[in-house]
Amino acid sequence: MPAKIIDGKAFAATVRAQVAEHVTKLKDAHGITPGLAVVLVGEDPASQVYVRSKGKQTVEVGMKSVEHKLDAETSEADLLKVIDDLNNDPEIHGILVQLPLPKHLDEDLVINSIAPEKDVDGFHISNVGLLGTGQKSMVPCTPLGCLMMLRDHHGSLSGLDAVVIGRSNIVGKPMAQLLLGDSCTVTIAHSRTKDLADVVRRADIVVAAVGRPEMVPGDWIKPGATVIDVGINRLDAPEKGDGKTKLVGDVHYESCAAVAGAITPVPGGVGPMTIACLLANTVTACCRANGLPEPEGLTA
Numbered sequence: 001m002p003a004k005i006i007d008g009k010a011f012a013a014t015v016r017a018q019v020a021e022h023v024t025k026l027k028d029a030h031g032i033t034p035g036l037a038v039v040l041v042g043e044d045p046a047s048q049v050y051v052r053s054k055g056k057q058t059v060e061v062g063m064k065s066v067e068h069k070l071d072a073e074t075s076e077a078d079l080l081k082v083i084d085d086l087n088n089d090p091e092i093h094g095i096l097v098q099l100p101l102p103k104h105l106d107e108d109l110v111i112n113s114i115a116p117e118k119d120v121d122g123f124h125i126s127n128v129g130l131l132g133t134g135q136k137s138m139v140p141c142t143p144l145g146c147l148m149m150l151r152d153h154h155g156s157l158s159g160l161d162a163v164v165i166g167r168s169n170i171v172g173k174p175m176a177q178l179l180l181g182d183s184c185t186v187t188i189a190h191s192r193t194k195d196l197a198d199v200v201r202r203a204d205i206v207v208a209a210v211g212r213p214e215m216v217p218g219d220w221i222k223p224g225a226t227v228i229d230v231g232i233n234r235l236d237a238p239e240k241g242d243g244k245t246k247l248v249g250d251v252h253y254e255s256c257a258a259v260a261g262a263i264t265p266v267p268g269g270v271g272p273m274t275i276a277c278l279l280a281n282t283v284t285a286c287c288r289a290n291g292l293p294e295p296e297g298l299t300a
């Protein structure tokens, strides 16, 4: 039987509808509008597309959207000043600094300068520590989106073998924490892992977050396993015409879909869920800032 395709685009639309409903409540009952600020340093075209689509969706769910575009040579002091102003702005409940930053800027320092309660990416050391100790935190958007799709598909994840390929601070590590929190037996694989194929073959759940186009072939997948493809790789697609490109994930979709029980496509899988979870985190942050009840089912 071919795999069930987990439709992240449709799922994200339902998450955004829940966010929009909660935003309306906040406005009508309390006169509060959640606000999200996105800070982009430099002119990476891919980041610009992504920032634009976040801004558009933020407005569509009824929230305030602010974009700070700083040039690539911005000094650390100037960037920290922008963040400090946003930390102190009562109309801003969420702050996202688009990564990666230009090399002259210290990413850890910059991220840790965001007020933890406004850190809707969940990258601040304080949120990382809270998540790792099972306390209420801001949960990173991409892993949260993956978790929502996994819970929806499986019901309970308890006791399942999960393999996360990739150990980055923004995807792999927090993903592993969330799976552990849902009582999976978790393995984190990376570039030094021996016999990756054998490790992946044991998994009921495979999350691929590597950044290598189509590197996971179908013959690594246990029949019936769930495959979550986080990878976003833009490749040239001369077959579509001159200068055209296409997006592919970190798994080889066709061969994996032939053996998996369920799989997320690229595009239309994890990506849209990431943005929806960013909006969800912003509403959650706004509710916490105002001592109001949080939307249910929109965090881990």
Ligand SMILES: NC(=O)C1=CN([C@@H]2O[C@H](COP(=O)(O)OP(=O)(O)OC[C@H]3O[C@@H](n4cnc5c(N)ncnc54)[C@H](OP(=O)(O)O)[C@@H]3O)[C@@H](O)[C@H]2O)C=CC1
Binding pocket: 142, 165, 166, 167, 168, 169, 170, 171, 172, 189, 190, 191, 192, 193, 196, 209, 210, 211, 212, 230, 231, 232, 233, 250, 270, 271, 274
């Ligand atoms: N859909 C979405 O919303 C998002 C998608 N992404 C995408 O997810 C992917 C991963 O992103 P990110 O976590 O930031 O990437 P990083 O480059 O930060 O991390 C990649 C990880 O993959 C590991 N890795 C590299 N090569 C191999 C290999 N041959 N075998 C096993 N492991 C390997 C690395 O291991 P080591 O640590 O040993 O070097 C590292 O831990 C990218 O394609 C990115 O574009 C990212 C964020 C959001």
Ligand SMILES: Nc1nc(=O)c2c([nH]1)NC[C@@H]1CN(c3ccc(C(=O)N[C@@H](CCC(=O)O)C(=O)O)cc3)C=[N+]21
Binding pocket: 049, 050, 096, 097, 098, 099, 100, 121, 141, 142, 232, 247, 266, 267, 268, 269, 270, 271, 272, 274, 275
């Ligand atoms: N501070 C920070 N937080 C992030 O969450 C963050 C970041 N920096 N830097 C870059 C990565 C990447 N990322 C994506 C989110 C959505 C899509 C997405 O919506 N993708 C669509 C396709 C978009 C297209 O066509 O290009 C899809 O998969 O269907 C992709 C990638 C978030 N990131």
Ligand SMILES: [Mg+2]
Binding pocket: 168, 170
């Ligand atoms: Mg990275």
